[in-house]
Amino acid sequence: MIHSYATEALEQLHNRHAHEREFLQAAEEVLETLGPALEKHPEYREHAILDRVLEPERIITFRVPWVDDGGNVRVNRGYRVQFSSVLGPYKGGLRFHPSVNQSILKFLGFEQIFKNALTGRPIGGGKGGADFDPKGKSDREVMAFCHSFMNELFRYIGADTDVPAGDIGVGAREVGYLFGQYKRLANEFTGVFTGKDPKWGGSLIRPEATGYGCVYFCREMAKSRGESLEGKRCIVSGSGNVAQYTCEKLIQLGAKPVALSDSGGFVHDPDGIDVEKLAWVMELKNERRGRISEYADEFKSATYTASDRSLSHNPIWSIEADAAFPSATQNELNGEDATNLLKNGVKYVSEGANMPSTVEAVTKFREAKIGYGPAKAANAGGVGTSALEMTQNGMRDRWDAERVESELLKIMVQIHEDCAGAADTYGMPGDLAAGANLAGFAKVADAMIEQGVV
Ligand code: GLU
Numbered sequence: 001m002i003h004s005y006a007t008e009a010l011e012q013l014h015n016r017h018a019h020e021r022e023f024l025q026a027a028e029e030v031l032e033t034l035g036p037a038l039e040k041h042p043e044y045r046e047h048a049i050l051d052r053v054l055e056p057e058r059i060i061t062f063r064v065p066w067v068d069d070g071g072n073v074r075v076n077r078g079y080r081v082q083f084s085s086v087l088g089p090y091k092g093g094l095r096f097h098p099s100v101n102q103s104i105l106k107f108l109g110f111e112q113i114f115k116n117a118l119t120g121r122p123i124g125g126g127k128g129g130a131d132f133d134p135k136g137k138s139d140r141e142v143m144a145f146c147h148s149f150m151n152e153l154f155r156y157i158g159a160d161t162d163v164p165a166g167d168i169g170v171g172a173r174e175v176g177y178l179f180g181q182y183k184r185l186a187n188e189f190t191g192v193f194t195g196k197d198p199k200w201g202g203s204l205i206r207p208e209a210t211g212y213g214c215v216y217f218c219r220e221m222a223k224s225r226g227e228s229l230e231g232k233r234c235i236v237s238g239s240g241n242v243a244q245y246t247c248e249k250l251i252q253l254g255a256k257p258v259a260l261s262d263s264g265g266f267v268h269d270p271d272g273i274d275v276e277k278l279a280w281v282m283e284l285k286n287e288r289r290g291r292i293s294e295y296a297d298e299f300k301s302a303t304y305t306a307s308d309r310s311l312s313h314n315p316i317w318s319i320e321a322d323a324a325f326p327s328a329t330q331n332e333l334n335g336e337d338a339t340n341l342l343k344n345g346v347k348y349v350s351e352g353a354n355m356p357s358t359v360e361a362v363t364k365f366r367e368a369k370i371g372y373g374p375a376k377a378a379n380a381g382g383v384g385t386s387a388l389e390m391t392q393n394g395m396r397d398r399w400d401a402e403r404v405e406s407e408l409l410k411i412m413v414q415i416h417e418d419c420a421g422a423a424d425t426y427g428m429p430g431d432l433a434a435g436a437n438l439a440g441f442a443k444v445a446d447a448m449i450e451q452g453v454v
Pocket residue numbers: 091092093094163164165166167168194354379380382383384386
């Protein structure tokens with residue numbers, strides 16, 4: 001049952017933002033599960049917590065002009081959505097992708113508030129980016145774009161104000177160019193970005209953290225059901241940073257990743273992707289910036305299936321497996337895909353991407369009572385380790401890899417415990433989707449009351 005306050009808030013949101021499809025989806029997913037908390041705490045309504053938390057504190061949009069290698073002037077649109085600073089400085093990545101618009105960044109920023117709350121670290125929620133496509137651009141073009149983007153963004157960010165990081169299309173190269181320009185403009189070398197290179201203030205294990213954390217979260221779900229990940233066949237979608245390090249940790253824990261994808265299609269390798277094959281993928285994707293189809297040419301045990309947008313489902317989710325790690329992008333797994341996964345006996349879904357499952361898919365996972373780790377919990381290891389990077393920067397210290405990874409593991413175990421605990425408290429044992437929303441929301445809502453009407 002949806003609480004009447006949540007219904008009213010959603011109605012108002014639909015009226016005001018009918019065209020912001022992804023933001024509405026993310027808001028609905030959270031608000032529909034908050035019933036028991038809104039019932040128990042009438043003060044959340046008295047303090048208009050939903051009305052306030054659904055409205056970003058600030059949205060900045062700006063022109064990003066740059067010159068391409070042919071000497072042509074190009075223009076993109078840049079954004080920063082500073083959603084909530086109630087728990088700390090705005091924190092969240094930048095996404096460079098042609099699909100970027102205000103709705104997508106508001107959904108990501110909204111999710112980030114609760115994800116960041118779940119990490120237990122003092123970080124608020126934000127997100128930004130541009131409709132710029134780094135794919136196929138030269139290094140010089142990427143640098144020109146990043147510098148122009150930062151020429152505007154630098155006014156709004158700072159180590160104690162707003163700390164961006166990477167996301168889709170923003171990796172080590174882009175963070176380098178963005179940070180360099182910030183430093184030049186502000187004349188300050190501060191922890192204004194995370195995901196920096198370890199040579200100049202980055203944290204070890206930050207590149208690995210989202211994927212590693214997602215696997216650790218799945219291991220906790222398995223543990224709570226008396227199982228381990230050993231020998232489990234795992235579908236991993238995507239082939240970027242999150243997918244790569246998800247595979248790496250799965251292999252380390254004795255599981256067997258059997259698939260990877262990109263926008264062109266997916267590869268299925270029933271023999272499993274081992275350490276050598278993964279090293280090849282990392283070189284393909286990170287150095288040569290090639291396509292995943294080449295995997296099937298290189299390794300004869302694998303087959304390649306090209307994407308077919310005329311299908312109502314994605315066949316990667318029909319591969320026989322025990323667990324799935326959607327690590328590509330939003331809404332990559334729909335209701336039909338969820339049915340196919342469940343038909344094949346998949347017992348765990350741990351989300352590496354943000355909101356990869358549609359509302360129908362999430363409903364099916366929850367009804368089937370499989371181990372379902374929603375993105376805001378399962379992929380929080382990335383931003384959790386960003387918070388560890390901020391700590392190291394603040395102390396002008398540098399921790400070794402073992403220390404960072406053990407802190408990351410602690411964060412993931414704690415998040416699982418908090419989500420499972422909240423689900424138990426509100427009489428929905430095992431429902432980690434509801435548990436994550438309830439646990440994250442409680443921290444944010446209580447802090448908002450304590451800080452007054454701001
Ligand atoms: N973009 C990542 C996320 O979705 C990381 C954000 C960060 O490290 O600030 O959580």
